[in-house]
Amino acid sequence: MSLSQPSTQSRVKVKSFLTGLQDDICKGLENIDGEGTFQEESWERPEGGGGRSRVMREGRIFEQGGVNFSEVHGEELPPSILNQRPEAKGHKWFATGTSMVLHPRNPYIPTVHLNYRYFEAGPVWWFGGGADLTPYYPYLKDTRHFHKIHQEACDSINPKLHKVFKPWCDEYFFLKHRNESRGVGGIFFDYQDGSGKLYKGQNPNGLSSIASKELGEYKLSWEDLFSLAKACGNAFLPSYIPIIEKRHNQTFSDRERNFQLYRRGRYVEFNLVWDRGTIFGLQTNGRTESILMSLPPLARWEYGFKAPPESRESLLTDVFTKPQEWFTDESLEEKCRPHHAVD
């Protein structure tokens, strides 16, 4: 594999973007919340590096929100990553990222997650990241909006990318033990070094892998991929703020609140059982409080719960926690209309 070179000052450039992204997102979220503010805590990692964690609690819109920046380095990457990137063996590594999870109070506003990260280790470097939306009482137009803004961000670099990154997201944020997607997805990519193959996930027969193979050799420069991370990161606020604006005045009762808390249990299950980043962090002496900032402030489990057939709640499990072609599948509107869940 011949890699293109990273830009000179690559680490400085990416770090500057990622801290700026954290700043912009926090500002945008404080602005729309109107009451809550982020509390910042800086921390150092004994083995090298550190971070800047910001948490909002009990805001008007956000019951809890965390936006974390970190920049860490070490002597050698752990085996789980070296398996994917054997060329990094024996080299010092550097990793930086900004991640975010928001748990809104109103069940009509979806939970949302974002993460963009960059690694260097000896001769190799790569970008990874994405954003995905987890509604409780979903609306088709909200879902399409979130996807559209992220598709446009991908398209601004190259119009072929979204065909790989959208199904990759569906594949990654999947709870096998529930046979459910975490939510309506978004975009996800990892190990992007521009060397020719876009899909680097675990499922050679999945839609993302197939789309990637159809593209054939596909070289991208470091600058292309940095631009991709910037475009996608900057897409977050315009992808999400309009959903808040549209939904935050919708009233809800105990029924919606209880269902939201129940579904938040699934968020906990995904993060603790399946999310590679979370498990890796917890098992390798990461900063626990920052890693688990993604967990909801309150969650509920109920043995054997099933949403009543034909209910608004079963629309979530029947339609919005399965991978879908959100833009082109015309049956989606029909399924949503009886529940007033189109717009």
Added chain:
Amino acid sequence: MSLSQPSTQSRVKVKSFLTGLQDDICKGLENIDGEGTFQEESWERPEGGGGRSRVMREGRIFEQGGVNFSEVHGEELPPSILNQRPEAKGHKWFATGTSMVLHPRNPYIPTVHLNYRYFEAGPVWWFGGGADLTPYYPYLKDTRHFHKIHQEACDSINPKLHKVFKPWCDEYFFLKHRNESRGVGGIFFDYQDGSGKLYKGQNPNGLSSIASKELGEYKLSWEDLFSLAKACGNAFLPSYIPIIEKRHNQTFSDRERNFQLYRRGRYVEFNLVWDRGTIFGLQTNGRTESILMSLPPLARWEYGFKAPPESRESLLTDVFTKPQEWFTDESLEEKCRPHHAVD
């Protein structure tokens, strides 16, 4: 390794004990609850076998409680177990167990877990199990009582066993990412086939391993180990019911409730991140609802929470979530007395 033979009719005998244990425990718990009753659901496993799940919700004492019996079989054990028991390779397997987790409403009553199980696969068989207590507002005497009853059960088979099974429990129910024990422990054993070595865990330098080595070769028959499982299983009600009786009338406020919900988050973390049985079940197509019956009905996370120094809550984290010599360490009383947490 030369194994003693299992009893004739071994599966029938163990199954009869384990279903009886489920019955006895459910009866005892319904009796003390006075209002809640267990709802039973029988299920079949497509690959072979099935189970009988029983759940109590919103009782007087128990906010939620689950007691599950299962008896499953298959063509070959999964790699994670074959690593421990290579002799089982290529053989059909049989496994049966009764497991229980209780989440009481009152924060002065501890959460408690029990599991006893039995495996056969070709030439090998083994018993496993244990019980452990997770208080929120602990009392030294309650803790000692729970340990004493379980020690007596072990001693009734052989007075050396408890020295191995008590530290093994501390070692297993440990949250590495929090550097905390799940609670005050109890007893735990696994892969018990009587062939000479008691400790079969992961830490050759731990207290359990050391105690096991000091014992030297230690043969036990199938009947001995079956008697052990019976004695320990039957010890559960007398180990726990007196704690309920003593605590259930203690009043509590939002402060205690909030701390209980926060600490229940740790229970979720242990079960989903570290518990081998849970992870194994979820990743291998087990019955999700029965496996996750252990999760609390409601749990809370709070970024950066620390119990105030010298508080009743910090007594939990300073003393009762670290392995202790509950019977012999005289400093424990001094630590508990200022908090009225001795008796």
